[in-house]
Amino acid sequence: xxxxxxxxLIDSSCSIxxxxxxxxxxxxxxxxxxxxxxATRFAEFRAALGIAPDVLADRLSTLVEYxxxxxxxxxxxxxxxxxxxxxxxxxxxxxxxxxxxxxWGDKHLPWPDGPTMxxxxxxxxxxxxxxxxxxxxxxxxxxxxxxxxxxxxxSAD
Amino acid sequence: xxxxxxxxLIDSSCSIxxxxxxxxxxxxxxxxxxxxxxATRFAEFRAALGIAPDVLADRLSTLVEYxxxxxxxxxxxxxxxxxxxxxxxxxxxxxxxxxxxxxWGDKHLPWPDGPTMxxxxxxxxxxxxxxxxxxxxxxxxxxxxxxxxxxxxxSAD
DNA sequence: TGAGCTAAGTTGGCAAAACCAACTCAGAAC
DNA sequence: GTTCTGAGTTGGTTTTGCCAACTTAGCTCA
Numbered sequence: 063x064x065x066x067x068x069x070x071l072i073d074s075s076c077s078i079x080x081x082x083x084x085x086x087x088x089x090x091x092x093x094x095x096x097x098x099x100x101a102t103r104f105a106e107f108r109a110a111l112g113i114a115p116d117v118l119a120d121r122l123s124t125l126v127e128y129x130x131x132x133x134x135x136x137x138x139x140x141x142x143x144x145x146x147x148x149x150x151x152x153x154x155x156x157x158x159x160x161x162x163x164x165x166w167g168d169k170h171l172p173w174p175d176g177p178t179m180x181x182x183x184x185x186x187x188x189x190x191x192x193x194x195x196x197x198x199x200x201x202x203x204x205x206x207x208x209x210x211x212x213x214x215x216x217s218a219d
Numbered sequence: 220x221x222x223x224x225x226x227x228l229i230d231s232s233c234s235i236x237x238x239x240x241x242x243x244x245x246x247x248x249x250x251x252x253x254x255x256x257x258a259t260r261f262a263e264f265r266a267a268l269g270i271a272p273d274v275l276a277d278r279l280s281t282l283v284e285y286x287x288x289x290x291x292x293x294x295x296x297x298x299x300x301x302x303x304x305x306x307x308x309x310x311x312x313x314x315x316x317x318x319x320x321x322x323w324g325d326k327h328l329p330w331p332d333g334p335t336m337x338x339x340x341x342x343x344x345x346x347x348x349x350x351x352x353x354x355x356x357x358x359x360x361x362x363x364x365x366x367x368x369x370x371x372x373x374s375a376d
Numbered sequence: 377t378g379a380g381c382t383a384a385g386t387t388g389g390c391a392a393a394a395c396c397a398a399c400t401c402a403g404a405a406c
Numbered sequence: 407g408t409t410c411t412g413a414g415t416t417g418g419t420t421t422t423g424c425c426a427a428c429t430t431a432g433c434t435c436a
Contacts, residue, residue: 075335077324078252078317084328085320088394091243095235099366104413114395119414129327142403144412152327157361158349159319160235163242166316167234170286170309171241175371178232183353184365192315193352194338196345201356204314208341209256214332245423261384271424276385299432301383 075216084128085156089113090121091163094149094156097131102146122147130156162192232373241285242313246270247278248320251306251313254288259303279304287313319349 071083085091089111096110107118125131130153135143149156161181168177181190194202228240242248246268253267264275282288287310292300306313318338325334338347351359 072328075330075332076252077321077328077330077334077336079249079324080328080330081320081324082248086243086245086248088243091239092236095233105411108413115414116396116416117394120393140404142412145414152323155323155327155361157364158351159316159323161351161366162316162319162349163238164234166309166312167236167238170312171229171234171237173232173234173237173371175232176369177234178369178372179234179366180369181351182365182367183359184363187367188353190351190353190359190364192319192349194315194318194347195350195352195358196340196347199358201352202340202347204312206341207314207347208339209318209336210339210344212333212335212337214330215335262382265384272385273387273425274423297433299383302385 075214084124084130087121089117090125091160093121093125094153095160097147097149097153098157098160102148104145158192165192241281241287244278246274247282248317250278251310252317254304254306254310255314255317259305261302315349322349
């Protein structure tokens with residue numbers, strides 16, 4: 063086996079580090095962006111991203127290994143069996159993280175012609191953004207948020 | 220110059236790709252996690268992450284270059300001048316993206332002892348999560364969201 | 377005055393990962 | 407039975423990351 067499922071990050075007590083252990087390698091989040099817009103086939107990812115085939119094979123197998131995507135053979139009538147890579151529910155939930163990055167890029171690394179994608183509500187097309195929400199489902203301002211350590215936080219390092 | 224400010228991703232028309240061009244290299248998001256919890260000095264990042272000093276220097280200079288952090292000398296009384304790396308407002312806004320990843324990791328890559336960090340409102344300590352919000356400041360369910368292309372979306376590839 | 381200490385790096389050699397082109401393999405079409 | 411296409415694998419080169427050692431500057435203390 064040439065590829066090692068990514069680093070020791072996945073054994074970290076920090077959820078951000080564990081997420082990055084699965085998602086943080088080069089190309090992975092772009093592969094997921096394509097998957098969220100409907101790509102399912104090896105050649106589709108390859109054409110859309112220009113990624114080397116060995117790297118793509120490695121990333122897809124990592125995503126399958128950690129339950130972000132599934133690899134399933136399928137057959138169109140009159141064609142031979144092919145492999146389809148589909149997002150699991152866990153994978154679909156990564157839309158939130160990708161939209162966070164998209165929203166940040168729209169604001170802080172703007173493109174001359176403006177954004178190429180907008181985030182909308184299906185039902186009425188109203189603008190949707192990513193933000194902080196309290197238990198009543200109401201938005202919380204960024205400055206009113208804080209992260210706090212739990213008892214599970216490692217005391218001695 | 221040994222280091223090239225990261226790839227051609229920053230010239231992409233996709234905001235996710237541009238964000239990853241600045242933030243997507245190995246270690247970068249973990250450096251930002253430390254910065255959001257108060258780290259400012261080279262040696263602090265190094266000790267917290269165990270990152271090689273040349274890689275850390277490269278990542279910090281990329282973050283400064285793109286306006287995510289500032290590098291400013293400061294002097295404690297009776298000590299020589301040192302460098303402090305501080306988040307800009309753009310950098311502080313990345314808390315949203317990091318919390319998205321943390322929330323995903325909490326759910327899909329759980330740690331045996333439970334999460335080590337919780338997301339809270341400062342004023343009353345109530346739980347806060349990251350999610351989709353409409354123009355009235357109310358939460359939108361994930362399944363009710365969609366991304367749509369604008370006129371700026373590149374037609375011919 | 378100069379020897380030691382610390383922070384913030386830089387430099388050089390080695391190992392791992394990414395990139396690229398060429399090749400494989402299987403089934404369908406011709 | 408030759409060609410085509412999708413989904414990869416293989417081999418060689420380049421880039422990136424990792425590690426240890428070194429550098430530089432200003433402070434402290436003898």
